[in-house]
Amino acid sequence: MIQITFGSASEKRGATPRAASRGASKAGRITDLDALDKIGNASINFSTVPQSGRSSLADIARLAGVSLATASRAMSNAYGVAPSTRARVLRIAEELDYVVSPEASRLARGAVGRVALVVPHVDRWFFGAVVSGLEAELSDAGMDVLLYHVGDADDRRDFFHRLPARRKVDAVVVVAFGVAEAEQRRLERMGVLIVAAGGQNAVYPSVHIDDGEAGRQAMDHLLFLGHRRIGMIAAVDPDEADRTGTTGRADAYFAALRDAGLPVDAGLAVTIDWSGVAAADAMATLLSRRHPPTAVYCHSDELALGAVRTIRRAGLRVPEDISVIGIDDHPLAELTDLTTVAQPARDQGVRTAHLLLALLRGQPTGRHVVVPTRLVIRRSTAPPTPAREG
Amino acid sequence: MIQITFGSASEKRGATPRAASRGASKAGRITDLDALDKIGNASINFSTVPQSGRSSLADIARLAGVSLATASRAMSNAYGVAPSTRARVLRIAEELDYVVSPEASRLARGAVGRVALVVPHVDRWFFGAVVSGLEAELSDAGMDVLLYHVGDADDRRDFFHRLPARRKVDAVVVVAFGVAEAEQRRLERMGVLIVAAGGQNAVYPSVHIDDGEAGRQAMDHLLFLGHRRIGMIAAVDPDEADRTGTTGRADAYFAALRDAGLPVDAGLAVTIDWSGVAAADAMATLLSRRHPPTAVYCHSDELALGAVRTIRRAGLRVPEDISVIGIDDHPLAELTDLTTVAQPARDQGVRTAHLLLALLRGQPTGRHVVVPTRLVIRRSTAPPTPAREG
DNA sequence: CTGTTAGCGCATTCAT
DNA sequence: ATGAATGCGCTAACAG
Numbered sequence: 001m002i003q004i005t006f007g008s009a010s011e012k013r014g015a016t017p018r019a020a021s022r023g024a025s026k027a028g029r030i031t032d033l034d035a036l037d038k039i040g041n042a043s044i045n046f047s048t049v050p051q052s053g054r055s056s057l058a059d060i061a062r063l064a065g066v067s068l069a070t071a072s073r074a075m076s077n078a079y080g081v082a083p084s085t086r087a088r089v090l091r092i093a094e095e096l097d098y099v100v101s102p103e104a105s106r107l108a109r110g111a112v113g114r115v116a117l118v119v120p121h122v123d124r125w126f127f128g129a130v131v132s133g134l135e136a137e138l139s140d141a142g143m144d145v146l147l148y149h150v151g152d153a154d155d156r157r158d159f160f161h162r163l164p165a166r167r168k169v170d171a172v173v174v175v176a177f178g179v180a181e182a183e184q185r186r187l188e189r190m191g192v193l194i195v196a197a198g199g200q201n202a203v204y205p206s207v208h209i210d211d212g213e214a215g216r217q218a219m220d221h222l223l224f225l226g227h228r229r230i231g232m233i234a235a236v237d238p239d240e241a242d243r244t245g246t247t248g249r250a251d252a253y254f255a256a257l258r259d260a261g262l263p264v265d266a267g268l269a270v271t272i273d274w275s276g277v278a279a280a281d282a283m284a285t286l287l288s289r290r291h292p293p294t295a296v297y298c299h300s301d302e303l304a305l306g307a308v309r310t311i312r313r314a315g316l317r318v319p320e321d322i323s324v325i326g327i328d329d330h331p332l333a334e335l336t337d338l339t340t341v342a343q344p345a346r347d348q349g350v351r352t353a354h355l356l357l358a359l360l361r362g363q364p365t366g367r368h369v370v371v372p373t374r375l376v377i378r379r380s381t382a383p384p385t386p387a388r389e390g
Numbered sequence: 391m392i393q394i395t396f397g398s399a400s401e402k403r404g405a406t407p408r409a410a411s412r413g414a415s416k417a418g419r420i421t422d423l424d425a426l427d428k429i430g431n432a433s434i435n436f437s438t439v440p441q442s443g444r445s446s447l448a449d450i451a452r453l454a455g456v457s458l459a460t461a462s463r464a465m466s467n468a469y470g471v472a473p474s475t476r477a478r479v480l481r482i483a484e485e486l487d488y489v490v491s492p493e494a495s496r497l498a499r500g501a502v503g504r505v506a507l508v509v510p511h512v513d514r515w516f517f518g519a520v521v522s523g524l525e526a527e528l529s530d531a532g533m534d535v536l537l538y539h540v541g542d543a544d545d546r547r548d549f550f551h552r553l554p555a556r557r558k559v560d561a562v563v564v565v566a567f568g569v570a571e572a573e574q575r576r577l578e579r580m581g582v583l584i585v586a587a588g589g590q591n592a593v594y595p596s597v598h599i600d601d602g603e604a605g606r607q608a609m610d611h612l613l614f615l616g617h618r619r620i621g622m623i624a625a626v627d628p629d630e631a632d633r634t635g636t637t638g639r640a641d642a643y644f645a646a647l648r649d650a651g652l653p654v655d656a657g658l659a660v661t662i663d664w665s666g667v668a669a670a671d672a673m674a675t676l677l678s679r680r681h682p683p684t685a686v687y688c689h690s691d692e693l694a695l696g697a698v699r700t701i702r703r704a705g706l707r708v709p710e711d712i713s714v715i716g717i718d719d720h721p722l723a724e725l726t727d728l729t730t731v732a733q734p735a736r737d738q739g740v741r742t743a744h745l746l747l748a749l750l751r752g753q754p755t756g757r758h759v760v761v762p763t764r765l766v767i768r769r770s771t772a773p774p775t776p777a778r779e780g
Numbered sequence: 781c782t783g784t785t786a787g788c789g790c791a792t793t794c795a796t
Numbered sequence: 797a798t799g800a801a802t803g804c805g806c807t808a809a810c811a812g
Contacts, residue, residue: 056789067799072791082797097579099557103497104789107804112493117537122522123736128513135512135539144558147507147537149525166489168534189487276725305725312727332722335666335695337702346513446805457783462807472781494805497788 055096063096064089075100114144115356116165116172120156120237122149124274124302125330126345130175130198133349141357143170153238160186171356173197174204175349177237193359197352198345200248205359207351207369209343214373215252215297217341218325221375222295223260225383227323230257231268231286231293233279233303249299249327268293272303279306287314294322294384301326301333301340308336308380319382329376337379344371445486453486454479465490504534505746506555506562510546510627512539514664514692515720516735520565520588523739531747533560543628550576561746563587564594565739567627583749587742588735590638595749597741597759599733604763605642605687607731608715611765612685613650615773617713620647621658621676621683623669623693639689639717658683662693669696677704684712684774691716691723691730698726698770709772719766727769734761 061071066085074081074089081089092098106112115138121127135145146169150156160183165172171193179187179196184203187194196206222230232253250271257264267289272278279298283306286292298304304326311322318324319339326333329342351369358365451461456475464471464479471479482488496502505528511517525535536559540546550573555562561583569577569586574593577584586596612620622643640661647654657679662668669688673696676682688694694716701712708714709729716723719732741759748755 070798080797101497101789102558103493103502105791107491107493107497108791110804122512122525123515123518125513125515125518128518131537132512132539132541135537136541139538139554144554145537147521147525147535148529149522151522151526164529164534168492276721280725302722302725305722309725309727331666332692332695335670335692335699336726337699460782470781491805495807498807500788
């Protein structure tokens with residue numbers, strides 16, 4: 001027979017039941033779900049649908065003819081209960097569609113099994129991808145994922161003031177943003193594990209790319225192609241001014257120029273916030289120089305696309321007249337033939353989750369994971385045209 | 391009357407404490423946080439950081455010289471407590487950095503104050519934007535937001551099998567995807583409110599655009615420009631075959647053609663999944679026709695960008711040789727000068743949250759909200775070139 | 781307005 | 797292996 005149970009308790013019980021259900025569901029999804037529906041109740045009418053979890057452990061215990069304690073053990077502990085008893089309890093629970101009350105369970109146990117994700121922009125690709133990776137691994141580990149979106153400075157201030165996740169989670173993941181010192185202290189008052197995903201953050205365990213290296217790969221590619229007058233469209237998060245930010249991408253620009261023995265033209269580096277349209281404007285600025293660059297290094301693909309738009313509108317071609325390179329390997333970079341330095345986004349989320357879980361379990365682990373980036377050459381970069389080099 | 395409130399008690403505490411802290415924060419964010427940190431403890435050393443919530447309501451009550459009940463009331467109820475008493479309790483709580491235990495509170499209260507977001511792709515712009523809107527409104531309302539990512543068919547099956555959110559939430563929001571009938575039955579067993587965001591879903595209260603109308607706007611624009619041979623790159627979610635899907639965008643294509651008295655060339659409509667690279671391939675297919683279209687209507691901006699890439703690689707120009715239109719108004723559509731039918735993404739999330747909250751409070755409300763779309767003309771569409779009309 | 785008293789549903793000692 | 801008894805921290809009657 002199909003032997004499935006749901007809810008938090010069942011999640012800890014080991015693989016047996018789920019394996020069984022998978023085995024029994026070869027027939028396909030729909031059929032499978034239908035079969036499940038038939039367990040315990042045939043009627044599907046909405047008003048008749050038994051609301052899961054309307055019964056308590058006590059009910060189960062009574063029906064199974066065991067004590068509350070035994071029922072509890074049967075539901076959660078791997079041993080300490082006779083196999084036959086356990087089976088009986090589980091069956092009853094199944095029939096009643098019983099689910100343990102997470103509130104009660106957690107209250108009694110003390111643990112919470114939840115983690116908070118603090119994200120500045122869920123709607124930007126990179127953040128979404130990181131969150132996606134985090135969610136997958138964390139929920140696989142049986143944890144619930146709470147989402148906190150701190151878009152603007154107000155959200156942010158409010159979050160750190162109120163710490164709404166306080167006492168609700170075992171850990172918090174700050175996704176790709178720097179945390180100011182004062183904010184750090186607030187965070188620490190939560191008394192929970194803190195890790196950073198996708199942002200260089202020395203104070204917390206973290207996984208991130210090496211921004212300096214990524215920038216260097218972009219710049220070196222441009223230099224290798226023969227460009228000597230390279231512009232930069234740099235971005236900073238307006239809220240990050242005083243934080244442990246990632247200036248690595250900007251530093252790389254100057255370092256690469258210096259190492260190549262090239263002069264730095266202050267007029268060729270413009271700093272904006274992370275906005276494509278701002279980048280478009282910035283590109284216009286660069287084109288207004290007496291000697292515009294033959295190539296532009298942008299801190300992200302989105303910025304790069306903004307630059308490309310302006311270049312095209314000016315009647316120039318990419319890459320024949322001006323080369324453009326970004327960082328990220330945004331999905332649309334492939335569609336827009338943009339050369340870029342790829343960073344694994346989802347993977348950073350996945351790894352952060354692993355780091356987090358290891359830390360939570362007290363397993364030994366490194367505090368920082370650096371994931372590699374790599375140059376992806378497409379059609380937005382090429383050697384400079386002699387005519388324009390002058 | 392129904393008198394429901396959500397969130398942990400401390401969140402409802404009224405404006406007094408927060409107002410006070412805000413009042414003291416005129417000096418700026420950092421200083422402000424510093425000030426907060428100083429309340430109750432001066433030492434910041436990590437090992438000395440008082441873990442918030444290590445004290446219980448009982449402690450507060452004792453220190454404030456009141457009973458547990460009064461302390462509880464002071465923390466959560468708006469009235470029934472003498473202002474002076476309440477102030478005292480609140481102050482003590484503040485000093486001890488006390489936070490109510492959500493588990494205990496919810497266990498005793500019965501309510502949960504949480505909602506689950508079920509999302510197929512957090513890393514795609516539209517979904518991220520909807521989630522962003524949902525999160526903002528829901529957390530403003532004091533609700534916690536649980537995220538469930540059901541990427542592929544396996545995730546999906548697993549979610550509906552296990553219903554991991556069972557008993558953990560007051561409501562679930564399915565973000566932009568159809569729910570098969572069998573899945574509906576599973577969902578309903580959760581016995582909670584279900585609403586749909588950003589997807590046409592007749593069975594649940596929902597907010598969405600009119601896909602047929604959106605498609606019609608795109609097609610009509612193309613027709614108005616004079617195009618007679620229009621291709622379509624249609625997309626369907628591979629997992630959505632048997633669900634209450636949105637075929638509206640595809641239907642609009644045929645309806646528009648019919649209304650314009652134009653013949654339908656089966657070879658000009660190709661259906662793929664929601665992938666830009668697949669769209670690029672599809673465009674190649676269209677270009678391989680004996681009479682390629684002079685304009686292409688794509689079900690999303692991402693698909694449109696894929697089409698544009700192929701067109702350009704073929705040495706043709708957009709829009710001179712072939713016009714391309716999408717749907718969404720993805721942020722990058724602006725940067726890539728793509729003409730499109732804009733749909734409000736974040737706003738759909740916001741409105742869904744409002745709908746959800748109203749429903750939860752038992753307030754009267756319509757079951758379905760349709761948000762408008764509008765044509766955004768950029769530079770990827772133009773009248774057909776006579777030479778190519780042949 | 782405030783204090784007393786029961787639970788909320790479950791996980792754990794202890795016993796047996 | 798199982799049962800009885802406590803307690804997790806808080807809220808909601810119910811008195812006073």
